[in-house]
Amino acid sequence: xxxxxxxxxxxxxxxxxxxxxxxxxxxxxxxxxxxxxxxxxxxxxxxxxxxxxxxxxxxxxxxxxxxxxxxxxxxxxxxxxxxxxxxxxxxxxxxxxxxxxxxxxxxxxxxxxxxxxxxxxxxxxxxxxxxxxxxxxxxxxxxxxxxxxxxxxxxxxxxxxxxxxxxxxxxxxxxxxxxxxxxxxxxxxxxxxxxxxxxxxxxxxxxxxxxxxxxxxxxxxxxxxxxxxxxxxxxxxxxxxxxxxxxxxxxxxxxxxxxxxxxxxxxxxxxxxxxxxxxxxxxxxxxxxxxxxxxxxxxxxxxxxxxxxxxxxxxxxxxxxxxxxxxxxxxxxxxxxxxxxxxxxxxxxxxxxxxxxxxxxxxxxxxxxxxxxxxxxxxxxxxxxxxxxxxxxxxxxxxxxxxxxxxxxxxxxxxx
Amino acid sequence: xxxxxxxxxxxxxxxxxxxxxxxxxxxxxxxxxxxxxxxxxxxxxxxxxxxxxxxxxxxxxxxxxxxxxxxxxxxxxxxxxxxxxxxxxxxxxxxxxxxxxxxxxxxxxxxxxxxxxxxxxxxxxxxxxxxxxxxxxxxxxxxxxxxxxxxxxxxxxxxxxxxxxxxxxxxxxxxxxxxxxxxxxxxxxxxxxxxxxxxxxxxxxxxxxxxxxxxxxxxxxxxxxxxxxxxxxxxxxxxxxxxxxxxxxxxxxxxxxxxxxxxxxxxxxxxxxxxxxxxxxxxxxxxxxxxxxxxxxxxxxxxxxxxxxxxxxxxxxxxxxxxxxxxxxxxxxxxxxxxxxxxxxxxxxxxxxxxxxxxxxxxxxxxxxxxxxxxxxxxxxxxxxxxxxxxxxxxxxxxxxxxxxxxxxxxxxxxx
Numbered sequence: 008x009x010x011x012x013x014x015x016x017x018x019x020x021x022x023x024x025x026x027x028x029x030x031x032x033x034x035x036x037x038x039x040x041x042x043x044x045x046x047x048x049x050x051x052x053x054x055x056x057x058x059x060x061x062x063x064x065x066x067x068x069x070x071x072x073x074x075x076x077x078x079x080x081x082x083x084x085x086x087x088x089x090x091x092x093x094x095x096x097x098x099x100x101x102x103x104x105x106x107x108x109x110x111x112x113x114x115x116x117x118x119x120x121x122x123x124x125x126x127x128x129x130x131x132x133x134x135x136x137x138x139x140x141x142x143x144x145x146x147x148x149x150x151x152x153x154x155x156x157x158x159x160x161x162x163x164x165x166x167x168x169x170x171x172x173x174x175x176x177x178x179x180x181x182x183x184x185x186x187x188x189x190x191x192x193x194x195x196x197x198x199x200x201x202x203x204x205x206x207x208x209x210x211x212x213x214x215x216x217x218x219x220x221x222x223x224x225x226x227x228x229x230x231x232x233x234x235x236x237x238x239x240x241x242x243x244x245x246x247x248x249x250x251x252x253x254x255x256x257x258x259x260x261x262x263x264x265x266x267x268x269x270x271x272x273x274x275x276x277x278x279x280x281x282x283x284x285x286x287x288x289x290x291x292x293x294x295x296x297x298x299x300x301x302x303x304x305x306x307x308x309x310x311x312x313x314x315x316x317x318x319x320x321x322x323x324x325x326x327x328x329x330x331x332x333x334x335x336x337x338x339x340x341x342x343x344x345x346x347x348x349x350x351x352x353x354x355x356x357x358x359x360x361x362x363x364x365x366x367x368x369x370x371x372x373x374x375x376x377x378x379x380x381x382x383x384x385x386x387x388x389x390x391x392x393x394x395x396x397x398x399x400x401x402x403x404x405x406x407x408x409x410x411x412x413x414x415x416x417x418x419x420x421x422x423x
Numbered sequence: 424x425x426x427x428x429x430x431x432x433x434x435x436x437x438x439x440x441x442x443x444x445x446x447x448x449x450x451x452x453x454x455x456x457x458x459x460x461x462x463x464x465x466x467x468x469x470x471x472x473x474x475x476x477x478x479x480x481x482x483x484x485x486x487x488x489x490x491x492x493x494x495x496x497x498x499x500x501x502x503x504x505x506x507x508x509x510x511x512x513x514x515x516x517x518x519x520x521x522x523x524x525x526x527x528x529x530x531x532x533x534x535x536x537x538x539x540x541x542x543x544x545x546x547x548x549x550x551x552x553x554x555x556x557x558x559x560x561x562x563x564x565x566x567x568x569x570x571x572x573x574x575x576x577x578x579x580x581x582x583x584x585x586x587x588x589x590x591x592x593x594x595x596x597x598x599x600x601x602x603x604x605x606x607x608x609x610x611x612x613x614x615x616x617x618x619x620x621x622x623x624x625x626x627x628x629x630x631x632x633x634x635x636x637x638x639x640x641x642x643x644x645x646x647x648x649x650x651x652x653x654x655x656x657x658x659x660x661x662x663x664x665x666x667x668x669x670x671x672x673x674x675x676x677x678x679x680x681x682x683x684x685x686x687x688x689x690x691x692x693x694x695x696x697x698x699x700x701x702x703x704x705x706x707x708x709x710x711x712x713x714x715x716x717x718x719x720x721x722x723x724x725x726x727x728x729x730x731x732x733x734x735x736x737x738x739x740x741x742x743x744x745x746x747x748x749x750x751x752x753x754x755x756x757x758x759x760x761x762x763x764x765x766x767x768x769x770x771x772x773x774x775x776x777x778x779x780x781x782x783x784x785x786x787x788x789x790x791x792x793x794x795x796x797x798x799x800x801x802x803x804x805x806x807x808x809x810x811x812x813x814x815x816x817x818x819x820x821x822x823x824x825x826x827x828x829x830x831x832x833x834x835x836x837x838x839x
Binding site: 152155159163164165166167168169199201202213216218224227230231234254258259262263277353396398399406 | 567568571573574575576578579580581582583584585586615617618621629630631632633634635639640641642643644645646647648649650653670671674675678679693767769770812814815816817818821822
């Protein structure tokens, strides 16, 4: 494709200088650039704030807070709690309800948000006494963590007081409650999950101060840090993000240095996305303002994963603003691709009963219903009762994905 | 600890210049340096070659091969197969038996190796016809992969001919067979597993030509590439490797930049080690010649994980030479640590029936029996019927591990 090549030391000379965009690349990316322009318009339109929707009785949206802000909020909560005790009302906390009944899908925002129902948890009530005790201990531990500017895992937190927490599920549940009490994102509490995501491609960022150039991360890529608030300085000349469901597909594209042929960032969370990967993706979109194309298996599970990136999981709806990236396009592998690309019958799999059930359920989801093309694809999947993995494309050769399928898709602007 | 500090851009100024080794660091690392010296002696002693043990009827050891060598070997196999057909003997392959009956633990090597039993698989036999057909197809696909210098996953391979392979387990099993037929490591076939391992610390290497400085990989660390033969140029001033069982503990040490206080490399495979992490560890030990200290949960599962790094899994015994690193020291958390460090009773867990069974089984393993201190620890564990995770140390504060426990252990030389 290219005439001008720079050779990486020890590499296979597959690299192309970043600003070398030959005529055929311009042609291939024509549709994508149109999408990028419309994405910007959508992003402007999206600036409806949750607070503008006051009539809907929404709860306060979770805010990204610094360690000091979280510390201040915890101190405020404890002063109020102490006042309650001193005035004879006893110790109690007000916690936002996170049940489905208190969640709402907002079409304007295209994501789930929390409504304003708050339950009061008094220490003097048998049903809430333990939760209040645990909340107090968790607040004190989080205070310690943010004061020291360190990060911990849920497991670390649990182990600081096994006697009180008894089971990890008890301390885990309270962490989410504490986030809503403080009004911050869970990430702001410095309680992090383990790392799953990986990134390569045309971007750089700083991880705890260290400059990471994602075009120079070999084939293995760079871990997306679980400590996402240590990430800064996101830059790059990528024109789109390729969001990949699976590790194996990421490896294929990374080894082929696909991002040198098509200026992109390749990200995978290796299946169900973790919080760090979702936050990282959202940051990239907000800062670089480039479209995101999803490459998933053609099955209900693939679409579910895509929907978690786009609209969030119900459990974390109080924090959906920072976790969701609504306008991801579904590039493939789509049910209609199976015929269009002549995927051999033996590489397709029959959908199980549980797949079919999930498929029918997805058709009732608001975010599917508002996109007629998605409905069409899902109906086709439910009708043919066939699914296929991205790897089904390997039946045409191992590099068919990077050398044929993706270039064709990009050139045709074939996303929905 | 240190008076001279260099500040990382955007970081918290925790870094210390690499060659700054104050008196107390020299004191802390005194025992470790003794261990490093004895490790070198052991490595020399270990240079017994499998071929020197000819009397034991061992099979040929798997060799690391280049893409071209694998290609040549496949062509030789196919020429022989064609000759067999032309001489009227029909198509057949000779495949090394990988059953437990054909495996042997060699104390001198301290690992499992394959004996020399080979079974012949004729195409003309109903019981082996399908295996021969699959082997032929896999040989042809591997030939394509090594000719193109690319890497694929087991899943990719399966999908190139679903009709023939039917189930992925069928093509997976044949991949191992093909490796023994060629006489190469599985890694040489360019069939790779997904990436699990992460590394930070005082080393650098090249990943597909890109220079990776593991002291500048932020808190997230660098993915250990699944394509390990793209790794080259391993260098560094680390004095030991800290091999960590879990991601959460890795994160804690990485955020505290433990490797700046104690010159080390921190590696985790996030649980059960994958092949890439084991190959990477073996390379580091062979090249940097530094001791490896294991930090695992105090339970039979933790010890099992350590044993896979050290002695290999039975399934991959034909390839044990490149996958195992025999002389890892068990630093902690050991059963005797629970009393010595006063781990609170509520942070200890009762061993389950299955834990106790595994604990008893471990006592019968050759690699345990030859180390009386390991036997002692295991007997203590089985007697107290208590286990604990590394995180149990959090009960003394979140940074107890990096600021107190590990420094004490290193100073005392408390490994076995």
